[in-house]
Amino acid sequence: MEPFSFASSDTLDYPVSIRIINLEGGEAPLKFSTLLEHAELRHIGSNQSSHSDLYITVQVWAGSKPLTVPVQTAYKSFRNERRWNEWLTLPVTYATLPQNSHLAITIWDLSPTGGRGTQGRAIPFGGTTLPLFDRDNQLHKGRQKCHVYRHRQADGNDDSKTPAILPRKRGKSRMLEDREAEELDRMEKLFKKHEMGEIPRVDWLDQLVFRGFERRGMQSAKSSLKTAQTDASQGSRDANSLPEPSSFLLNVELPRFDFPVVFADLEYPRPPVSSLQHLSSSQSNMILKPPPEVQLGPGINAIDDDEGYGGRLIRVYDPEVAARDNPAESKHRRLVRSQHRNGILDRDLKPNAKVRDELNMIMSYSPTHTLSPEEKDLVWKFRHHLTRNKKALTKFAKSVNWQDQSESRQAVQILGKWTDIDVDDALELLGPTFDNSAVRAFAVERLRKADDEELLLYLLQLVQALKYEHISPQPGHEVTQDSSLARFLISRAASSFTLGNYFWWYVMVECDDKSQDQGPDNQAIYGKVAYDFMTELVKEPDGEDTRKTLRRQAEWIAILSKISGEIKESNESIARRTERVKHFLADPKNELVTIDPPLPLPLDPSVEIIGVVPEDTVVFKSSLHPIKVSFKTTSGRKYPILFKTGDDLRQDQLVIQIIALMDELLQKENLDLKLSPYKILATSTNAGLSQFVHSMSLQGIASKFRNNPAHAYLKQNNPDSHGPLGLRKETLDTFVKSCAGYCVITYILGVGDRHLDNLLLAPDGHFFHADFGYILGRDPKPFAPAMKLSKEMVDCMGGAGSEHYRQFKQYCSLAYSALRKNSNLVLNLFSLMANANIPDIKLEPDKAALKVKERFHLELSEEDAIRHLERIMDDNLNALVPVVIDKLHELVQAFRA
Template sequence: MEAFTFALSTQVDFPIYVRIGSLEGKQKQIPFSVLLKRPDLRHIGSVQDPTSDLFVTAQLWSDSKPLGVPVQTAFKTFKTTRSWNEWLQMPMSLEDAPLQCQLAITVWDLSPMGGEGARGHYVPFGGTTISLFDEDGKLKMGRQKCKIYRHKAADGFSSTTTPSSPPPKRRKTAGSDPLAPSPEELELERVEVLIKKHEMGEIPRIDWMDQMVFRQLEKLKINADEAARKRAILLQARKHRPSGDPASAEDDSGEEEVDYENFTLHVEFPRFDHPIVWSDHEYPPPPISTYTQSAPGNANATLKPPPEVRFGPDIEGAEGVIRIYDPEVGQTGNPCEDKHRRLIRSHRTGIMDRDLKPNPKIRDELNHIVSYEPTQDLTAEEKDLVWRFRYYLTREKRALTKFVKSVNWRDAGESLQAVEILPKWTEIDVDDALELLGPTFDNPAVRTYAVERLRKADDDELLLYLLQLVQALKYEDSPNADAEDVAHDSSLANFLITRAANNLQLGSYLHWYLMVECDDSGPGSAQRRLFAQVEYYFMVEMEKLNPENRKTLLRQGEMVAVLSRIAKDLRFSRDSRPLKIEKLKKYLKDPKNDIVHIDPPLPLPLDPEVMVTGCYPDESNVFKSTLSPLLLTFKTSDGHKYPILFKVGDDLRQDQLVVQIIILMDRLLQNENLDLKLTPYRILATNATAGAVQFIPSTSLSAVSAKYKSVLAYLQANNPDDSEPMGVRKETMDTYIKSCAGYCVITYLLGVGDRHLENLLIAPDGHFFHADFGFILGRDPKPFAPMMKLCKEMVEGMGGTASPLYLQFKQYCFTAYITLRKSANLILNLFSLMVDANIPDIRVEPDKAVFKVKERFHLEMTEEEAIRHFEQLIGDSVNAIFGVVIDHLHEFVQRWRA
């Protein structure tokens, strides 16, 4: 088959137009005898003047119902012919037009006397009804010829009495019929079809031939009109035959009333480049189960997959099998359960609940419910139990989040009680406050309560969660609210703005976090407007309180813009790497860029505590990579050097999240007096595709193995001490063992993947750390990768598996794992707030991101079981064969690329 290009009607967002053209036909003169009986007819406009002023109305109908109001033509005075040539716009688009949609077009005449069917002083001259789509569902286009039914207003009924193209009449007489259409009329109908194709461009235009055809067409039209007139006279003669004439009876039996005047109205529909085929909108099917629909307004309802439906034998795919939807299925809840819950939570028992105390069995059940992790859902019975003993639980700070989950926020009385009890609750921890700001809690009173708890945290602690708090602004939004109103009324937004305006370090990070969200081109334009409004209010507040800080942020933006422009130019440049390095130095030395000398000193966006006064252009470099990242060395105000990497074309938000979690875990471990010598270098995304990374002078394990043969030899070369058993300074070896243990535990919990010897780094002072967090949450481009990266090179640096230092390393791992398990709720809540942050590896399966972190904590285990589990994990990682193969393959690929 040949290619057939068409468009669906649902894709055409274009109003329905119709062009009212001209009215053709000769009006029959009313006999004088009729005028004597009905003198009101002589006052009709068309009777007095064959070219009287008429107007046309058009209205859309479908399924015998009008669609909108009628539209009429403007007043126009006619001279020789009645021709309007006016486009009318209907109050509906083509994408919304039903298949049975049709236009009821009525031509109106003036009659001061009114009469049957009159509309005020207007009577119908005639009407016609034309459908928008033909029998094949294709939209009609171009000129259309519509039959006018005299003295009738057009009706839009499904079985209309005024069709634009009347069906052919069946005649019972055999042989030639003098009342049948003449050959001239049949030929005229055939030629009119061809003329329409010619107008639509389906028949090529040939000017000299077209002129000849049109001249012949005029003659044919005159002959057809004459034949129609003769047929009308003959029909009239037969009508006056005696009633007993058998011929008359035979003719009348199959003959309908004939229009002697034969008026036609020419209309025109818009033309399109391709055929338009009617198509219906695909609406979501009604719910077939309560599993597929959550209660409106209840954010705590959990969406579950629909039940699996399996057909029996010989039914799968059989014709005639239909699925019937029950309108009562998929309701917000079971009426019996709702009634039961209202009886249990009756407000009349509220006074009695105040003094209610649980017995030992119920107390154990409540303690078990309170110990649930944030992702655990409560059953209906557990929610009722928490609600019943809500006053007793006010002394338990961990129970607040479970109480909020148990409240039916759709019930006005119940929600009012819940809001009144919130201030009486024992002060909650920060991790619970973060959970209340997550996506599952949308009640403004609950979120305001959580913000009040955050107000008691100092700026240093707030900085640990600032990235997630910015993401929590997304859940302050409501579908029908304006972004400006949400930003102005949000308690969380006002809290962040107030705190950040008084602290430059906090304000600098808040500014860049907001700028990244404003620049994000992913889904959620309304949320981008929300972040833009928060940024605007933040700048207004800084202008009031600290105008100098606002100027500082503007200067940071100018510096980042210059670095982005330089990095982009060098990235897309086709020059060799040495030429790129020379260009970079030239750009940095250019005084127009204000990079080589920065006066007054400027807080570095990557680390606002560091004041930079300029840079060292000669120490800059361009790395050999597809993105050509820049190495820049800044001068600090205290005389030190601060090297950074600046990238364009790479989304650093995932690395930024991982480093932020590492900083938080380091703080949690140090709070338990466990310093594992971590190196959480700083990362800042300045927009969705650019950012800066702190550069730590270090060497990869692959380079160490190539040059020094082992990590232990590398440490001995940089920190020799012959008095120690391993020949390495005690402090250096202690740093190495602790940092290895810390990163093994943290990268396991975060599911960091794509681990090889190139992104395992070690500093001369013994600090071991990971780089490049492009794969997290268990994702790994390499097959059969171990769950934790503990390669033989790392173990050899400790002296091997038989060394006492290796046993010490394992003890550090156990202690760190057990310590971080105690703060699992905090880490899970932080990941819950990042579900909609457009982080690549979270975006793959956002509903499973928190679960992937939770399953690595193994909260269902006791401490002894968790230690045994981690010991088994260490053994599997050390003995993993695929890890060694992967490292060798990666090393081979790197050498081949070089």
């Protein structure tokens, strides 16, 4: 057999479309006597003119039922011919079409007096029903001539009374017509090859062929029309013949595809797995198991079955096969737990040495680890013994079947006897994994013991955790009654202005997020939280003043947003934009020259601004044109900020918050790495503030100083002939420590798109990173290094063989080791941000924490992990790709400039 290339209809994700070309044919005008007898016929458009206005509707039918709404042609005025030449697209794709799909095409005339089949002012001129698949189950394509049944609406039924294609009758004239149709079809295939370039173009010859084909087509249409009329006259004499066809033919065109499209039924996804018992979301075994692989024995699945059974093995889908758990194992666990549920001896049950080791191994698991059924049973069995272990609570909560009322009731009683847990475990209990209100309330009680400074470190994640509370978005419900976490946050934010400032702006950003990922319910929940916060704020002694301050902050942000948006949209030069901003800020009408009373800065409430310094304004040359604005503060110093519109700063805000948290964790280990977590605050989903730190990029430094640029820059600002490498000792020490801190932290967070333009160096030696548009291992550049350790950084330390570089590696090892001890806290923070609509997290929300966990390498011992980190640094230092990337970036930026 010759190979036959085709496509199946279930893979054709393309909307059904049809081109209405023209209506050809005619009929004798009605006699005047008929018009006199039937006055309603005088007002029908087609009875007044042979080229009256008509419109066409097309609708997909299947199984004698409509599948779509009708689609209508646009209005068109006809002069000599009723020609629409218009493509109509129907709201259904070929992939979802049944085999018995039809196109019900109705031509509508206008009649103010009505008549049979009237719809409003429209009356059927004629109808025709065109099947989409032929007898060979192939999709119809190309031009089609459809017989129009006068004064009838297309019915669209499977046994349609208005078929577009009539069966051919035998006879001499029919044989000639068939030959003519075959010739026309052959010519159309050649035209298709000509369009695809398979036949060379010859302009003068092509014109002759096209004109000849046109004449031949018109002659064929006339002959087919005469034949149809003859058939009609014969059919009128034969009572058993087909319904009388009209003398009108509707020319339509269906899309052409490169290969024949054969009908294939769309395979819908399997139905949801039924389960007798709905497990809680806190159960880690809720993930469906993959369907089992069926291993067929010899000869069972063979085409030639000689044993007489015939055919292939038919697999029947059984939802219970892919159930969440094996019913036998589930029954076994219920029996095991029934023995250790209310027994008197359970309280005094002690593990032996072997079991103690197993329990210690379970307690060491990271928050993202899934407990096996056997491990859950073991934790449940020794639950009373584990109440003295603060690390065991989260594992115990994962081991409880919270849908079992008896088990849930006893678990809640045991929670009250548990020893105090750490903050990282409390944050894990507030995540999406746990939905039991008693468990979440227990975690909130632990957070009450944290002071404001500690709470501020996790406030961003705690605001996100409100999404996992049982808060009803329906009006009339107060969140303070539904959620213990909401009550706690509102109470603490109302009693502390700093907490209240950040809490208010975090909630406002969530209210501003109108993306499809969040939905209206999310906005309603946070709107309720904001309302309850304002209600609680009034009850405080200075609550009214705090409300006014927050309102003034919003007005201040709105003023800056106005000028920033105008500058971004204007097509002026940078100098002209800067002058416009300065003039705007200096205008007393905008109330920025003097701010009285002093306004706490939303970015840093500890700073109170009293006015703007217009002459210090700078508009940066980039696509979004951020504005640098300096404000006078009550302390007498200037506080420069960057204001940007058109960019979502929530990802940068998250990274800076994690860096600030890691700085606190390192300092608790007596390791001060001179980090500079400058402040960032997103004020909406497309605007925000950022603290401006006086610094210079390594790219700018390299263009200014040729040899060892970072060292030359620091030496210019901090010279000391008696110090190491000609620098002040404190400056070089700050540089080495900050390089080590940022190298480790950006490696753990998977910060990408690192180049010399976003590596910054302050005059006092503080090194830091900026622009966190790519995190969690994403990078727009191929073969990007896992850690950014540039040659300029190492040269400033004295080279790879210097003592300062050895100290740098030692600081990296100490920082990595200290952060690995606190990995659970970092992983829980990222788990709480799973639904925060942050770009690099929402790509794979369930894997965000896992990507961070991979960088911690918790499966390795401390020595092996440090050795792995050193290998990464050595490979990056000796690699050529980072150098090439930096050079390419420099060339691209120079070209853009």
